[in-house]
Amino acid sequence: MARTENDTWDLATSVGATATMVAAGRARATRDALINDRFAEPLVRAVGVDFFTRWAGGELASADVDVPGAPWGMQRMTDIQAARTRYIDAFFAHAQTAGIRQVVILAAGLDARAYRLPWAAGTTLFEIDQPRVIEFKTATIAELGTRPTAEVRAVPIDLRHDWPSALCEAGFDTERPAAWAAEGLLGFLPADAQDRLLDNVTALSADGSRLVAEVFENSGANLEALNAATRKWQEHGLDVELQNLGFPGERNDVADYLADHGWQPVRTSLNQLLGDNGLPLQSTNEDAPFSQNYYCTAVLHKAG
Numbered sequence: 330m331a332r333t334e335n336d337t338w339d340l341a342t343s344v345g346a347t348a349t350m351v352a353a354g355r356a357r358a359t360r361d362a363l364i365n366d367r368f369a370e371p372l373v374r375a376v377g378v379d380f381f382t383r384w385a386g387g388e389l390a391s392a393d394v395d396v397p398g399a400p401w402g403m404q405r406m407t408d409i410q411a412a413r414t415r416y417i418d419a420f421f422a423h424a425q426t427a428g429i430r431q432v433v434i435l436a437a438g439l440d441a442r443a444y445r446l447p448w449a450a451g452t453t454l455f456e457i458d459q460p461r462v463i464e465f466k467t468a469t470i471a472e473l474g475t476r477p478t479a480e481v482r483a484v485p486i487d488l489r490h491d492w493p494s495a496l497c498e499a500g501f502d503t504e505r506p507a508a509w510a511a512e513g514l515l516g517f518l519p520a521d522a523q524d525r526l527l528d529n530v531t532a533l534s535a536d537g538s539r540l541v542a543e544v545f546e547n548s549g550a551n552l553e554a555l556n557a558a559t560r561k562w563q564e565h566g567l568d569v570e571l572q573n574l575g576f577p578g579e580r581n582d583v584a585d586y587l588a589d590h591g592w593q594p595v596r597t598s599l600n601q602l603l604g605d606n607g608l609p610l611q612s613t614n615e616d617a618p619f620s621q622n623y624y625c626t627a628v629l630h631k632a633g
Contacts (some may be wrong), residue, residue: 340376344517346569348438348462349376353514354403355409356385363606368441368470370616375437375469378565396566400611400618401554408544409489412606413543415626416597417512418446420541420626424508425449429539430506432479433457433496436488436514436527438464448479455501457492460485473541489522493529506629516545520580527583529627531590538629540592544583545622546549547598552577554618584625586612592627599623 339345349372352611383389383513384403396401421432421442430452434440437456454464454477463485486495496615509530515523529577531538545551559567584594599622600610611619 340465341378341569343375345438345459345462347513347517348376348436349373349381350406351410352409352439353385354415356405357387357403358411358414360387361407362413364414366378366441366445367474368413368444368473369439371473372439372441372466372469375465378567378569380562380565380569389565394562396557399554399558399561401558402522402553403558408603408608412602412608413512415606416602416624417510417541418442420510420539421446421508424539425452427537427539429506429508429537431455431502431505433501433507433509433624435509435511435530438462438513440510440512441466441470441481443477443481444470446476446478448539452479453552454479455482455483455484455496455499456546457484457486457496459487488526493533496533501533503533504535506535506539507533509534509538509540511542513543515542515583517576519576520578523580523583526587527586527590531587531592532583534629536629536631540625540629541588542583542625542629543622544625545619548615550618551622584623584627587625587627591631592629594625597624597626619633 340349345628352369353373355364355366356373358364359366359369370385374440389403391404395404427447430449432452432454434442435452442454443454463483467483484492484495484497484499486492499508505619511526518526553623587594595605598617600613602624603610610618614620
């Protein structure tokens with residue numbers, strides 16, 4: 330089913346299920362000793378989507394569920410989660426070294442960085458997501474007997490609503506720099522909503538703030554590769570609709586848009602990220618699926 334402007338979901342449906350899928354990737358990458366996210370597998374198991382639970386637990390092999398030679402599949406997704414996790418973890422480490430003590434994770438989903446990263450004393454971490462997503466993750470991790478390593482403030486609100494006001498009401502200080510993460514988010518927003526989110530981040534950010542974002546195109550080639558993989562997974566028991574979750578069409582390039590609004594962005598291509606982590610590369614053909622995907626970090630330098 331195609332997305333609509335006001336659709337809703339939980340962690341087992343629509344966009345919410347992608348949070349569970351990528352957590353399954355992090356769990357599998359942890360089993361393969363590529364990263365260390367001990368919370369990923371318990372969170373996936375708690376959601377209860379059997380296909381993702383079996384992947385997270387190592388019960389399914391890529392040969393069973395992926396199309397041979399295809400540009401996307403559970404193993405390809407897992408490789409990307411490993412590289413992406415390392416990249417964003419490093420981003421936050423650098424922000425901490427720079428003295429930033431406010432962190433905002435947009436569409437936090439099943440992200441467990443508040444619990445697994447060594448945050449500096451005095452760090453406040455704001456998690457923004459839909460109320461039932463925040464409630465589910467907080468309760469599930471609490472059952473594991475684990476406490477966060479930073480002061481965590483939940484901001485239970487849909488990003489399509491007035492989240493800047495909710496963030497400030499939760500104690501966010503616009504006079505202090507912040508480190509922002511938009512991981513696996515922007516491609517699931519309509520083009521105008523992407524711009525509006527970046528505008529809001531810029532307006533809320535003090536000089537020296539930092540942003541990390543994943544940029545993936547909703548091109549025809551990308552969508553067909555994703556949909557083909559999903560159809561294969563459904564043959565092996567996945568009963569969640571994952572097709573056509575993005576909003577196709579022209580949109581502003583994220584790095585260029587940030588540069589035009591006072592940020593200094595640095596691009597890292599998907600293949601550079603994979604190569605830096607010793608993982609298999611995607612096709613380098615210009616029209617190949619995911620060939621234009623990239624990752625971006627940026628530092629804000631406000632004029633005046």
